[in-house]
Amino acid sequence: MVLKKYNINPDLALERQKCTFDIEEIINIFDGGKEKTSQRRKIEDVVLKSGLCHDDVPEECMSLKERYENAVRKSCFFSKLMKTELQEITGIEDFETPAIRRIADALFKDISPFLLHLGMFVPTIIGQCTSEQLMIWLPKALDLQIIGGYAQTELGHGTFIRGLETTATYDADTEEFVLHTPTLTAHKWWAGGLGKTINHCIVVAQLYTKGVCYGTHLFMVQIRDLDTHMPLPGIKVGEIGPRMGFSSADNGFLGFNNFRIPRNNMLMKHAQVQKDGTYVKPARHGKLTYQTMVFVRVTLVNEAAFNLSKAVTIAVRYSAVRRQSEMRPNEPEPQILDYPTQQHKLFIGIATAHAFQLTANWLWNTFKSVLSDMKKGDVGTLPELHALSSCLKAVCTSDAALLIEQCRYACGGHGYMLSSNLPYIYSFVAATRTYEGDYTILLLQTARFLVKAWEQAEAGKTVTPTVSYISRSLKGEKNSWRSTDEGIIKSFQAVAAGKIALCVKSIRDRMKSGLDYEDAWLLTTVQLVDAAEAHCRSVILETYCNEVRRLTKSSSDNVKIVMHQLVTLYLSYWTLQRTGDLLRYSSISEKDIDFMQRQYEELLQHIRPNAVALVDAFDLRDEILHSSLGAYDGRVYERLMEQAENNPMNAEPVNQSFHKYIKPLLQGKL
Ligand SMILES: CCCCCCCCCCCCCCCCCCCCCCCC(=O)SCCNC(=O)CCNC(=O)[C@H](O)C(C)(C)COP(=O)(O)OP(=O)(O)OC[C@H]1O[C@@H](n2cnc3c(N)ncnc32)[C@H](O)[C@@H]1OP(=O)(O)O
Numbered sequence: 001m002v003l004k005k006y007n008i009n010p011d012l013a014l015e016r017q018k019c020t021f022d023i024e025e026i027i028n029i030f031d032g033g034k035e036k037t038s039q040r041r042k043i044e045d046v047v048l049k050s051g052l053c054h055d056d057v058p059e060e061c062m063s064l065k066e067r068y069e070n071a072v073r074k075s076c077f078f079s080k081l082m083k084t085e086l087q088e089i090t091g092i093e094d095f096e097t098p099a100i101r102r103i104a105d106a107l108f109k110d111i112s113p114f115l116l117h118l119g120m121f122v123p124t125i126i127g128q129c130t131s132e133q134l135m136i137w138l139p140k141a142l143d144l145q146i147i148g149g150y151a152q153t154e155l156g157h158g159t160f161i162r163g164l165e166t167t168a169t170y171d172a173d174t175e176e177f178v179l180h181t182p183t184l185t186a187h188k189w190w191a192g193g194l195g196k197t198i199n200h201c202i203v204v205a206q207l208y209t210k211g212v213c214y215g216t217h218l219f220m221v222q223i224r225d226l227d228t229h230m231p232l233p234g235i236k237v238g239e240i241g242p243r244m245g246f247s248s249a250d251n252g253f254l255g256f257n258n259f260r261i262p263r264n265n266m267l268m269k270h271a272q273v274q275k276d277g278t279y280v281k282p283a284r285h286g287k288l289t290y291q292t293m294v295f296v297r298v299t300l301v302n303e304a305a306f307n308l309s310k311a312v313t314i315a316v317r318y319s320a321v322r323r324q325s326e327m328r329p330n331e332p333e334p335q336i337l338d339y340p341t342q343q344h345k346l347f348i349g350i351a352t353a354h355a356f357q358l359t360a361n362w363l364w365n366t367f368k369s370v371l372s373d374m375k376k377g378d379v380g381t382l383p384e385l386h387a388l389s390s391c392l393k394a395v396c397t398s399d400a401a402l403l404i405e406q407c408r409y410a411c412g413g414h415g416y417m418l419s420s421n422l423p424y425i426y427s428f429v430a431a432t433r434t435y436e437g438d439y440t441i442l443l444l445q446t447a448r449f450l451v452k453a454w455e456q457a458e459a460g461k462t463v464t465p466t467v468s469y470i471s472r473s474l475k476g477e478k479n480s481w482r483s484t485d486e487g488i489i490k491s492f493q494a495v496a497a498g499k500i501a502l503c504v505k506s507i508r509d510r511m512k513s514g515l516d517y518e519d520a521w522l523l524t525t526v527q528l529v530d531a532a533e534a535h536c537r538s539v540i541l542e543t544y545c546n547e548v549r550r551l552t553k554s555s556s557d558n559v560k561i562v563m564h565q566l567v568t569l570y571l572s573y574w575t576l577q578r579t580g581d582l583l584r585y586s587s588i589s590e591k592d593i594d595f596m597q598r599q600y601e602e603l604l605q606h607i608r609p610n611a612v613a614l615v616d617a618f619d620l621r622d623e624i625l626h627s628s629l630g631a632y633d634g635r636v637y638e639r640l641m642e643q644a645e646n647n648p649m650n651a652e653p654v655n656q657s658f659h660k661y662i663k664p665l666l667q668g669k670l
Pocket residue numbers: 075078079097100101104112114115116117118119120150152153158159160161162192287290291293294296299300303382383386435436437438441445448449
């Protein structure tokens with residue numbers, strides 16, 4: 001749709017006049033500097049001027065098939081644009097993924113069927129191929145001569161990778177692997193793009209050679225003919241059916257009937273099968289084939305931040321425009337943003353988007369540093385990265401989904417309209433809580449690391465920095481509550497340490513009473529999930545505070561003030577959410593809690609005049625927001641009416657069903 005131009009709604013115009021800081025300064029902080037902001041805007045200009053974002057009919061009014069076909073059309077032209085004009089016009093050679101990721105949302109209200117190609121297929125080639133394999137597949141994949149996906153999950157197993165049933169049996173006579181789907185539940189299920197779009201696929205299968213199973217490994221498999229796009233003989237493939245979101249992502253199923261691929265199609269950077277069938281196991285770490293999952297978990301923290309920033313921009317702008325009820329008799333109806341309960345729903349969304357974005361950047365740097373260690377042969381930092389990326393993916397996607405839904409509640413009935421975009425944003429983020437490792441499963445992975453760290457610290461060994469609070473706790477350091485940033489972080493660490501200690505005790509007590517370790521662990525899993533979540537909270541709080549302090553060192557005073565108000569709001573919010581835990585594991589008193597409550601409510605008032613400016617500082621163009629409620633000009637009612645009038649249901653004054661059914665019913669002739 002072409003966005004109509006309106007004058008700015010007067011309420012929004014007034015809000016912008018109240019702003020106390022330079023918006024551009026905050027935009028630059030989140031982009032990583034002025035230069036990066038200007039690069040990103042150039043990329044956005046090129047894509048928006050290309051006309052690619054235009055739809056004749058709103059996406060939500062298309063049939064599923066039309067939506068898919070429209071998404072393929074746009075993905076192809078977008079790919080072409082990325083390869084040609086974007087580079088030529090902007091002169092930017094190194095397309096930073098965040099900029100491409102952001103502008104992709106101007107094209108797709110839902111998901112591109114090519115998402116997994118960029119998100120998992122290419123990263124798996126980079127992380128899992130030998131240099132020879134890389135030379136074969138990477139240029140083709142980057143040039144989109146082949147389009148791929150990542151098929152790991154099966155109908156019967158997603159979480160438990162070791163339980164996957166698809167087999168890849170080596171035949172030394174022909175130097176081939178035979179891929180086979182032995183049962184119904186062994187069919188690959190869910191892979192994005194697999195249903196209709198891709199011609200290649202990374203397949204995860206149990207490797208058999210010389211009669212021995214060596215567990216899951218990765219294989220490059222061509223599944224469709226490059227010319228006709230027909231499934232190759234021995235391949236059964238299709239779309240899995242309508243779902244809550246991801247409507248244009250053509251998630252698919254895949255089965256193999258003794259399908260043969262060359263030996264060289266096993267991705268052999270870490271483990272190899274030699275020509276005679278001899279298996280050479282990975283030299284350094286048993287879980288290196290899980291590396292793409294770690295990469296995606298890291299990027300999903302960024303997804304949580306980005307999508308939350310979209311939702312909260314929509315809801316804050318709408319709340320500045322919407323007037324409802326009365327605060328005192330006969331007074332004009334206030335903007336709903338003036339209600340403290342509305343501020344309570346929304347300002348935590350702004351602070352959380354900041355916290356997650358800065359945590360995502362920090363995690364990305366940690367990921368890059370672990371990769372660089374691994375290149376030098378050192379895998380010592382991998383367990384901590386796995387533990388961090390697991391809990392941050394779980395908690396950030398889960399919190400973001402809850403807060404996005406809260407943004408929808410904050411928009412009342414209009415938030416329920418698809419044209420608000422809030423239902424799309426929610427259904428996308430709700431899926432991120434499940435895919436790439438379900439919430440509970442990932443927290444249990446972190447818990448495993450925490451229990452080990454506890455045991456190491458108990459044995460007097462040094463533990464990694466993110467769990468150094470465990471050593472302090474074991475030394476008997478008692479937590480004394482202070483309502484400063486550092487004081488609150490220390491108290492949250494004391495909560496995490498206390499919960500880990502209880503888990504360890506619980507496991508040990510259960511073992512003393514005769515249970516084996518597995519049962520003792522199993523019966524403690526409710527507490528273990530809770531302890532891992534507490535650990536994660538302390539990591540986010542600490543990272544957010546540290547990063548704001550670091551990044552605003554040379555900022556203007558007003559930017560420092562407003563950024564720090566959000567940090568304090570975030571710390572106060574979580575203190576009030578976790579009073580039970582803090583009363584149990586720290587020295588916080590009722591008086592301290594009263595103080596925090598008052599501080600929180602005062603902060604809502606302080607932030608209120610800057611609320612619209614703070615969401616403007618996410619710098620999200622209308623074309624990216626796709627929202628009748630959240631456009632920059634705040635012309636909510638005009639846009640809602642426009643959408644209603646353009647609804648294909650209104651193209652004819654009388655629907656044919658009247659003549660077919662209603663009239664005969666009215667006349668008693670049905
Ligand atoms: C071209 C233009 C087109 C336009 C498109 C425009 C798009 C814009 C472009 C932008 C691109 C950017 C993309 C960003 C967004 C990305 C979105 C991507 C969408 C993804 C869709 C979803 C994909 C999927 O879901 S794939 C399937 C994922 N599946 C899972 O995650 C399964 C979860 N299960 C597991 O991970 C495991 O089974 C696990 C960990 C639960 C248990 O494993 P296992 O049983 O093998 O191990 P354990 O016995 O429990 O542990 C043993 C030991 O290993 C350690 N360990 C486990 N995992 C790891 C690991 N990953 N790394 C390191 N170590 C690990 C574990 O801790 C144990 O250690 P100990 O020391 O022994 O304790």
